[in-house]
Amino acid sequence: MANLLVDERDVKFVLYEQLDIEQLSNTAKYAEYSKEMYDLVLEQAWKLAENEMAPANRKGDEQGCVWEDGKVRVPESYHRPYEMYKQGGWLSMAEAAEVGGQGFPVVMGLATIEAFGAANLSLFLYPGLTHGAARLLEVYGTKEQQRTFMDKLYTGEWSGTMCLTEPQAGSDVGALRTKAILNDDGTYSISGTKIFISCGEHDLTENIVHMVLARIEGAPAGTKGISLFIIPKLRPENGELVDNDVVCPGIEHKLGIHGSATSTLNFGENNNCIGYLLGEANQGMRIMFQMMNESRLFVGMQGQSHASTAYLYALQYSKERTQGSDASRIKDPTAPRVAIINHPDVRRMLMFMKSVSEGLRALLYYVGFCDDLVRSAENDQEREKYQDFIDILIPVCKAYGSDMGFRVCETAIQVLGGYGYCQEHPVEQFLRDCKIASIYEGANGIQALDLVGRKLVIKRGQLFKRLIAETEEFLRWARRNFELRELVAIFEAARQQLIEVTKYFGLKGMTEDYPETLLYATPYLELFGDIAVGFMLLWQALIAQRRLQEIYVDAGAKDAQAQREVLVSNRSAAFYRGKVASAEFFITNILSLAKGKAKAIMSGQRAAVEIPEEAFTLT
Amino acid sequence: MNIVVLVKQVPDTETKIKIGADGKSIETSEIKWVMNPYDEYAVEAALRLQDSVGASVTILSMGPERTVESIRTALAMGADTGVLVDDPATEGSDGLGKAKVLAAALKSLEFDLVFCGHRAVDSDENQVGIMVAELAGIPHLGLAVSAEVTDGKVKVQRPIEGAKVTMEAILPALVTFGGAHAVWNPRYASLPGIMKAKKKPLETKTLADLGLSADEVGAQAAKVSVTAMEMPQERQPGRKLEGDTVEKAKELTRLLHEEAKVI
Numbered sequence: 001m002a003n004l005l006v007d008e009r010d011v012k013f014v015l016y017e018q019l020d021i022e023q024l025s026n027t028a029k030y031a032e033y034s035k036e037m038y039d040l041v042l043e044q045a046w047k048l049a050e051n052e053m054a055p056a057n058r059k060g061d062e063q064g065c066v067w068e069d070g071k072v073r074v075p076e077s078y079h080r081p082y083e084m085y086k087q088g089g090w091l092s093m094a095e096a097a098e099v100g101g102q103g104f105p106v107v108m109g110l111a112t113i114e115a116f117g118a119a120n121l122s123l124f125l126y127p128g129l130t131h132g133a134a135r136l137l138e139v140y141g142t143k144e145q146q147r148t149f150m151d152k153l154y155t156g157e158w159s160g161t162m163c164l165t166e167p168q169a170g171s172d173v174g175a176l177r178t179k180a181i182l183n184d185d186g187t188y189s190i191s192g193t194k195i196f197i198s199c200g201e202h203d204l205t206e207n208i209v210h211m212v213l214a215r216i217e218g219a220p221a222g223t224k225g226i227s228l229f230i231i232p233k234l235r236p237e238n239g240e241l242v243d244n245d246v247v248c249p250g251i252e253h254k255l256g257i258h259g260s261a262t263s264t265l266n267f268g269e270n271n272n273c274i275g276y277l278l279g280e281a282n283q284g285m286r287i288m289f290q291m292m293n294e295s296r297l298f299v300g301m302q303g304q305s306h307a308s309t310a311y312l313y314a315l316q317y318s319k320e321r322t323q324g325s326d327a328s329r330i331k332d333p334t335a336p337r338v339a340i341i342n343h344p345d346v347r348r349m350l351m352f353m354k355s356v357s358e359g360l361r362a363l364l365y366y367v368g369f370c371d372d373l374v375r376s377a378e379n380d381q382e383r384e385k386y387q388d389f390i391d392i393l394i395p396v397c398k399a400y401g402s403d404m405g406f407r408v409c410e411t412a413i414q415v416l417g418g419y420g421y422c423q424e425h426p427v428e429q430f431l432r433d434c435k436i437a438s439i440y441e442g443a444n445g446i447q448a449l450d451l452v453g454r455k456l457v458i459k460r461g462q463l464f465k466r467l468i469a470e471t472e473e474f475l476r477w478a479r480r481n482f483e484l485r486e487l488v489a490i491f492e493a494a495r496q497q498l499i500e501v502t503k504y505f506g507l508k509g510m511t512e513d514y515p516e517t518l519l520y521a522t523p524y525l526e527l528f529g530d531i532a533v534g535f536m537l538l539w540q541a542l543i544a545q546r547r548l549q550e551i552y553v554d555a556g557a558k559d560a561q562a563q564r565e566v567l568v569s570n571r572s573a574a575f576y577r578g579k580v581a582s583a584e585f586f587i588t589n590i591l592s593l594a595k596g597k598a599k600a601i602m603s604g605q606r607a608a609v610e611i612p613e614e615a616f617t618l619t
Numbered sequence: 620m621n622i623v624v625l626v627k628q629v630p631d632t633e634t635k636i637k638i639g640a641d642g643k644s645i646e647t648s649e650i651k652w653v654m655n656p657y658d659e660y661a662v663e664a665a666l667r668l669q670d671s672v673g674a675s676v677t678i679l680s681m682g683p684e685r686t687v688e689s690i691r692t693a694l695a696m697g698a699d700t701g702v703l704v705d706d707p708a709t710e711g712s713d714g715l716g717k718a719k720v721l722a723a724a725l726k727s728l729e730f731d732l733v734f735c736g737h738r739a740v741d742s743d744e745n746q747v748g749i750m751v752a753e754l755a756g757i758p759h760l761g762l763a764v765s766a767e768v769t770d771g772k773v774k775v776q777r778p779i780e781g782a783k784v785t786m787e788a789i790l791p792a793l794v795t796f797g798g799a800h801a802v803w804n805p806r807y808a809s810l811p812g813i814m815k816a817k818k819k820p821l822e823t824k825t826l827a828d829l830g831l832s833a834d835e836v837g838a839q840a841a842k843v844s845v846t847a848m849e850m851p852q853e854r855q856p857g858r859k860l861e862g863d864t865v866e867k868a869k870e871l872t873r874l875l876h877e878e879a880k881v882i
C-alpha cells in the first residue's frame with residue numbers, strides 16, 4: 001500500500017517548485033541546509049509516520065486513555081512510536097542549535113507535522129504541546145528555568161501542556177480564577193481548577209510541565225491581571241522530583257482524539273502546589289498571544305493533515321470499489337460494472353478534496369515559509385512585511401484550515417458511502433478526530449473576530465493592503481499566461497470582491513453598525529480563505545502548466561491524442577495535469593461564488609441579531 | 620574493526636512499476652528509490668557492532684548519482700564513511716560484473732567484515748554477495764539474522780525450517796543477511812544524524828579508479844541478460860458463492876476442478 005498520509009509528490013512540489021525553499025540556503029541562517037538534507041528528513045519523517053505512528057492510530061482510538069486513581073494510561077500502542085519520535089530529535093527540529101535543536105527551516109518542520117498529524121493526531125498532540133511549552137520557556141524563561149525545564153522538554157524526556165481553560169473561562173480567558181499567592185522565596189502558591197487540558201496527565205513521560213494562566217492575588221480583573229506560571233507535576237527539589245500537588249480527578253469522554261487525555265487538573269488541593277512565574281507579572285496574556293501564531297498554525301495544519309489522509313484514502317477506495325455502470329450505458333443491465341471513480345459525481349467529490357487539500361497545504365506551508373523569511377531577513381522592512389503576512393493569515397489558516405479539513409473528511413465518508421460511516425474504514429475516525437481543530441486554540445468564531453476586529457484594523461489596515469499588493473505583483477505575471485486566462489479572470493474578480501467587502505467593513509467599523517461586522521465575520525473569513533486558497537492553486541497551476549508544456553514539447557506530443565498518451569506514460573506529466581485541474585476546479589466552482597458571498601455580507605441583512613431571543617423558540 | 624556494507628538502491632516496492640518502451644526494463648523516471656531492505660538490515664547489523672565493539676562502518680555502493688541518497692541515509696543512521704562507484708560504463712552489467720566492481724572497490728578499503736543483503740528486491744538474483752566473497756577470496760555466511768564478533772571470528776544465526784543454525788567464520792568474511800523488517804527493526808536516521816551525515820566523507824570513484832575497464836564489467840561482459848518483462852495478470856475480483864453449505868461446497872469443488880484446475 002502506498003503512503004496514504006500525504007501526497008509526497010505534492011509536498012515536494014510546494015517546497016521546491018512553488019516556494020523554492022532552496023533559496024533559503026542563500027541566507028546566513030540557513031546556509032548549511034540543502035535539498036539533499038530536506039529530502040532525507042522527509043523520507044525519515046514519512047517512514048516514522050507510516051511505520052510507527054499510523055499503526056497505533058486505530059488501536060489508540062479504540063482503547064482510548066484510561067483514568068484510574070488519578071493516573072492516566074495512554075493507549076499501549078503509543079509508547080513505542082513516542083520513543084522513536086523522541087529519539088529522532090523531531091521535537092526540536094526547527095529550533096536553534098543553542099537550545100539543542102537542529103535549526104531546520106520552520107516550513108520543513110511543518111511538512112513533517114503534516115505527516116505526523118495525518119498518521120496519528122492524538123499521539124502527536126503530546127509532543128505538539130510539549131513544543132509549545134518549551135518555546136514559551138525559550139523566549140521568556142530565565143536561564144535557570146530553561147535549564148530546569150526547557151531542556152528536558154525539547155528532548156521529549158518530559159512533556160508539556162497549556163492550561164488556560166476553566167469552567168467559566170472558555171473563549172473568555174479573562175474570566176479565569178486560578179489564584180497565585182507570592183511566597184517569601186519568590187515562588188507562588190497556586191490554587192484552582194483547569195479543565196479540558198490536553199495531555200494534562202499521562203504515563204508517556206515521567207514528568208509534565210504545565211504552563212498555567214493564573215491571577216496573582218490582588219491583580220486587576222480581566223485579561224490585564226493574568227500571569228503565566230510554570231507548574232510541574234513533579235517539582236525538582238534538592239536534586240529530587242517531589243510531588244507538586246497537581247491532581248487529575250478525571251478525563252473527558254469525547255467525540256474524537258481518544259488517545260489524547262483531556263484532563264481536569266486541580267492545583268493546590270493540599271496547599272502544596274508551587275508555581276514559578278514566567279516572564280513578568282500580569283503579562284501572561286501578552287506572552288500567550290505571542291505564541292499563538294505558532295499554535296494556531298499547527299491547529300490549522302491538523303485540519304490539513306486529516307484532509308490529506310482522508311482524500312488519499314477515499315481516492316484509493318474509489319479506484320477499487322465497483323458499483324454501477326458507466327453513465328453512457330446506464331440503462332443497460334449487462335453493461336460492465338465500473339469503479340466508482342468513473343462516476344462524475346464521485347469525481348466532483350474527489351476534486352473538491354484534492355483541490356482543497358493541495359491549496360491548504362500550500363497556504364499553510366507558505367505561512368511557515370514567511371516565518372523563515374522573517375527569521376532570515378536582512379533588514380527590518382523585509383522582516384515586517386513577512387510578519388504582516390503571517391499575522392493576517394494566521395486566523396485564516398486556523399479557522400479555514402480546520403473547517404475545510406473537516407469538510408474534506410465529511411466528503412471522504414460520502415465517497416465511501418455506508419462503508420465510510422462504519423469503523424471498518426478509518427475515515428469516520430478522521431472526521432471525529434478532525435472536529436476539535438475548529439474548537440480549541442480559540443474557537444473558529446473567535447478567529448473570525450480576530451481577523452475582522454484586530455488584523456484588519458491594526459497598523460491602519462496595513463496588513464491587508466500589503467497582502468493585496470503582493471497579489472497584485474503576482475497578477476502582473478499571471479496575466480501574461482494565455483492558457484489560464486479564464487482562471488486568472490475569475491480569481492481577479494473574486495479578489496476584487498474581497499477588497500470591496502474589506503473596505504465596507506472598514507467603513508462599518510467606524511460607525512455604530514459595528515455589530516454587523518461581528519455578524520459577518522465568519523462569512524468574511526470564509527471568503528478570505530477561499531481567495532487565499534484560490535491564489536495558491538492559481539500560482540501552482542501557472543508553474544505546473546509551464547512544466548507540462550515542456551514535457552509535451554520534449555516528447556514531441558503536439559495533438560491531444562499524443563498528449564493523452566504522454567499523460568498515461570509519464571508520471572510527472574500526470575501530476576502537473578492534476579495540478580492544473582485542481583486550480584480549474586476550485587477557482588471555477590468556489591471562487592465563482594465570491595460575488596454572491598460578498599453580496600450577502602454587504603447586504604446589511606441583520607435578521608440573526610434583530611430577531612428577539614424569544615423568537616428562537618425552545619418548546 | 621572495519622565493516623564494509625554493500626548497499627544497493629532499488630525502487631521502493633510500493634512504487635507502481637511500469638515496463639519501459641524496450642519491454643525489458645522498467646520505467647525509471649519519477650519512481651521512488653530506497654535502500655534495498657536487506658541491505659538496510661546489513662547496515663543495522665553493522666551499526667550494532669559499531670555500538671557494541673566500536674566497529675567503523677563504511678558504505679559501498681555502485682550506481683548513478685542518485686545512489687548518494689541511500690549512502691547518505693546510511694550515514695545518517697550512523698555509518699562513518701561512504702564510497703560510491705558511479706560510472707556509466709557499468710550500465711547493463713550482470714551480477715558477476717557488479718560483483719567484480721564491488722570486489723575491486725573493496726581492495727582499496729580496509730575491512731574485517733563485509734555485510735550485505737542476501738538479495739536485492741529489484742531483480743531478486745541472490746548472487747552478488749556470494750560472488751563478491753568468492754572474488755575477494757573470503758568465506759561467506761548466508762542468510763544471517765544476527766551477527767556477533769568474538770576472537771577474530773564472526774558468528775551468525777540462520778533460521779532453517781523450525782530451527783536455527785549457528786555458524787562461524789574466521790575474519791575477514793562476508794555475511795549476507797536475511798530476516799524481515801520485524802526481525803531487524805532497522806533504526807531510523809535521527810535529525811542529529813542527518814546533520815552529521817552531511818559532513819561525513821563520501822568518495823566517488825570511476826571504473827578507471829578501480830583499474831577496471833568497461834569490457835570487463837559492463838553490458839558487453841554480461842553473461843546474463845534480461846530478455847523480456849511482463850506485468851503479472853490483473854487479479855480477478857473475488858467471487859461469492861450463493862446457496863446453502865452443501866450447494867456452496869459442491870460449487871466450490873466444481874470451480875476448483877474446472878476453472879482453477881487445481882484438483
Ligand SMILES: Cc1cc2nc3c(=O)[nH]c(=O)nc-3n(C[C@H](O)[C@H](O)[C@H](O)COP(=O)(O)OP(=O)(O)OC[C@H]3O[C@@H](n4cnc5c(N)ncnc54)[C@H](O)[C@@H]3O)c2cc1C
Nearest residue numbers: 162163164165170171196197198262439440441443445446
Ligand atoms: C478535546 C479538547 C482539548 C482541549 N485542550 C485544551 C488545552 O490543552 N488547554 C486549554 O486551555 N484548553 C483546552 N481546551 C479548551 C478549549 O480551548 C475551549 O473549549 C475553547 O476555547 C472554547 O471554550 P468553551 O468550550 O468554553 O466554549 P465557549 O467559550 O462557551 O464557546 C461556545 C461557542 O460560543 C462562541 N463564543 C464564545 N464567546 C464568543 C464571543 N465573544 N463572540 C462570539 N462568539 C463567541 C464560540 O465561538 C463557540 O462557538 C480543549 C477542549 C477540548 C474539547
